[in-house]
Amino acid sequence: MTDLDSTRPALLGADLSRTYRLPRRSPFEPGAIRTAVDGVDLVVPTGARLGIVGESGSGKSTLVRLLAGLEAPSTGTVHASGRPVDARASAVSSRWFRRETGIVFQDPVASLDPRMRVGAIVAEPLRALRVEGDHRAMVAAVLERVDLPADAADRYPHEFSGGQRQRIAIARAVVHRPRILFGDEPMSALDVVVRARVIDLFRSFVDDLGATLVLVSHDIGVVQRLCDTVAVMSAGRIVEHGPVSLLDAPTHEVTRALVAAAPTLP
Ligand SMILES: Nc1ncnc2c1ncn2[C@@H]1O[C@H](COP(=O)(O)OP(=O)(O)O)[C@@H](O)[C@H]1O
Ligand SMILES: [Mg+2]
Secondary structure, eight states: OOOOOTTSOSEEEEEEEEEEEOOOSSTTSOOOEEEEEEEEEEEEOTTOEEEEEESTTSSHHHHHHHHTTSSOOSEEEEEETTEEOOTTSOTTTTHHHHHHEEEEOSOTTTTSOTTSOHHHHHHHHHHHTTOOSOHHHHHHHHHHHTTOOTTGGGSOGGGSOHHHHHHHHHHHHHTTOOSEEEEESTTTTSOHHHHHHHHHHHHHHHHHHTOEEEEEOSOHHHHHHHOSEEEEEETTEEEEEEEGGGGTSOOSHHHHHHHHHSOOOO
16 A cells, blocks of 8 residues: 555646647648647546547547546646556556546456456556555456456456446456556447446446446436536636536536437437
8 A cells, every 4th residue: 555645636637638649640740739638627536527528529538548547748747646656657657547436447358358357357457566465366356346257367358248348347347446447338248238238337447446437438317326526628628516406407518418419318
């Protein structure tokens, strides 16, 4: 464990920007610059459940990669419980932060190594993060929590359905008991029934771990079910940020458009 200050915000992003240079269209011109995240200030208090919504291309995934230390910002800083997060740090010096965090992405097929057995996939963070204890038992316990069959650890990802694979990805994200859980559209590739189960799993793990949640979703209903606060992004900026109830009576035009476009959930 690290000497993190739990009275500090779980995550603090200050003046975060991320630009990308697009491929050049001709050898005589430099590639254009695309600003994916544009001067975002964001405080995520410890224990908060933040949903990030916004139209496609508004910068949600980029912001999450910056907050999760997967990518370095072009400007600005990220702090976790008061400690600077450096995406360029070595595996050893960033281990404290990896230990604190777990991430689930949209596509469970792309995020699971097809050549590894499920048990090894889920155990990997325990090994990489030098977590103490009986890894085999920890893996078995978490696979059971996500409702996978008892022999799942010995099988390969392709032997499972899309929903089961996303549950494997969740198991891997939480096996080391992180205090911050990130999701980038973790339910989007799933059909409605499976999605509901995955939402429940997310909630139960966040509850159990007492974790802070940062969840990107273009699905307003998912955010309403899982989050207590919401940040609305447009063109790389946060245009509205507040209690999730603001989605019930949106005022900002971007938020209004998102809510109007959302399918009504049963
Ligand atoms: N690696 C990259 N290279 C170039 N452009 C990128 C890259 N990642 C994201 N972008 C661009 O940045 C903008 C924001 O993308 P993204 O964060 O993926 O948005 P969202 O998740 O809200 O759909 C988009 O215009 C996207 O094309
Ligand atoms: Mg995205």
